[in-house]
Amino acid sequence: MRGRRLVVAAGVALAVVACNNMANQPKRLPFELPYGAEARWPALPPPGTVARDEPLGAPSPPPVTLALLQRGQERFDIYCAPCHSRTGDGNGMIVQRGFPPPPSYAEARLRQAPVQHFYDVITNGYGAMFPYAARVAPADRWAIAAYIRALQASDSGQIADVPPDHRQTLQ
Template sequence: MRVAAAIASLVLLAACDMGTEEREAVASTRTVQRGYAPVPPGTIPRGASAQAAALAPPGPERTPALLARGEERFRAFCSPCHGLSGRGDGPVVSRGFAPPPSYHEERLRALAPEQIVMVVTQGRGRMFPYADRVLPEDRWAIAHYVKELQARGIGAASGQKSTTP
């Protein structure tokens, strides 16, 4: 009796792992892999218009609360590479990464907040895009904080003068 029960159990267990008919299309996680189906022309992803509106210039009004949020987000996302002062001397540079440009260079001081938002969104050079990590309103906050760093002259090179007294 016990032998028959053991054999029945083994048969049931063996049947549980039979897989699917398309065994080549099954990954190790047992999910079915399907071929790529292109997105039909003329379709727009959900939320795309709301995101485009959130990124449209001129962006939110520059307020002390926005600058405080920008500083917080800057410290979290930007300072590892750009450093707290924006000079491109973040901790990753001391670990062998190439330094990013200083925010206090003339070509970067000339950027408008909209342009900074687009760089954060799309990335540039070695900087990868942060669109999937930073919310659109936080990108604006970071851009205004960077402009504030530049205006205060924090971290300016020794030959550059601050634009504020």
């Protein structure tokens, strides 16, 4: 019986020593270059890779066109009007529900701000406003910023500034 235990113990010890922790097996390491590829950094992403973030640096604003302003108005009415109201005076629906009002776009501080300021605020948020970078595409942010400028210009406009064929719709 004692000899049998000795043989079993020796067999178990031999089995434990013979089993390794799989360190010496063929495997692929993360970010390993394919066989024969030159080592380069940063490596180019594979074709069809979907970008996770925007390029660094703010893009330049597009030229202001009627189509851009119409797109900006549409996006403004969706994303901005609940807080800023459709006229940009800061008396949106949230104010009626007890939240503090956002600033009016007619304030001197915002009239003097560059268009880039509105793009940055939409992207990163400001004060109580949370960022809309994940909700609003960069092209739409520029369209909204251009529309905000149009709202600011219309706030101080006179009826004589409107072309005669469009005056009936305003009166």
